Amino acid sequence: MPETYDATGLRQAFATLLKTEPRPAPPPGEWSTEQVLAHVSLVTAATIAAVSGAASGAVATYDNRLAQDPWTLARVAGLAGGPDGLRTRIAAQGEALCLLAEGLSGAELASTVPSLLLSNGQCLVDASMSIADILAGLATAELPGHAKQL
Numbered sequence: 037m038p039e040t041y042d043a044t045g046l047r048q049a050f051a052t053l054l055k056t057e058p059r060p061a062p063p064p065g066e067w068s069t070e071q072v073l074a075h076v077s078l079v080t081a082a083t084i085a086a087v088s089g090a091a092s093g094a095v096a097t098y099d100n101r102l103a104q105d106p107w108t109l110a111r112v113a114g115l116a117g118g119p120d121g122l123r124t125r126i127a128a129q130g131e132a133l134c135l136l137a138e139g140l141s142g143a144e145l146a147s148t149v150p151s152l153l154l155s156n157g158q159c160l161v162d163a164s165m166s167i168a169d170i171l172a173g174l175a176t177a178e179l180p181g182h183a184k185q186l
Contacts, residue, residue, distance in 0.1 A: 039142040043134035046171060049179035050130035054123055056186045067109075072182050073122035074112040078103035080129040083174055087136045090144045090167045098151040098170055137171055145171075 053076065058069035067075065079100055089096025102108055116122045148164040
């Protein structure tokens, strides 16, 4: 386990997502640009909570179910002011997450939290994950996957 977290890849994943031009319209059955961005904002907030928990010694969990709820996605998008506001929010959340993660010790990065991750109604993870693995998944799978979806 590294002694410190190098957020270069995570920052790059956020930057790539944020500069991705949205598609004109989603394919049938897929989320709109606004829904994708609201989902990313909620997942990033959940990741910030897990990283903050590791840094403070608090009991934390990592659960993305709320980030899949249509009503919650619409509410977050409305509160943020639509796609432009969501992009601004995600940029700030991404930088906050990177700064928090860079301040973690190796022991904090290795700490595990109970995790439940769903995608398209399927359970991908129902097990404890290390904070380092959560950050890696966000940087290498979650954010790039949603950049492609846009």
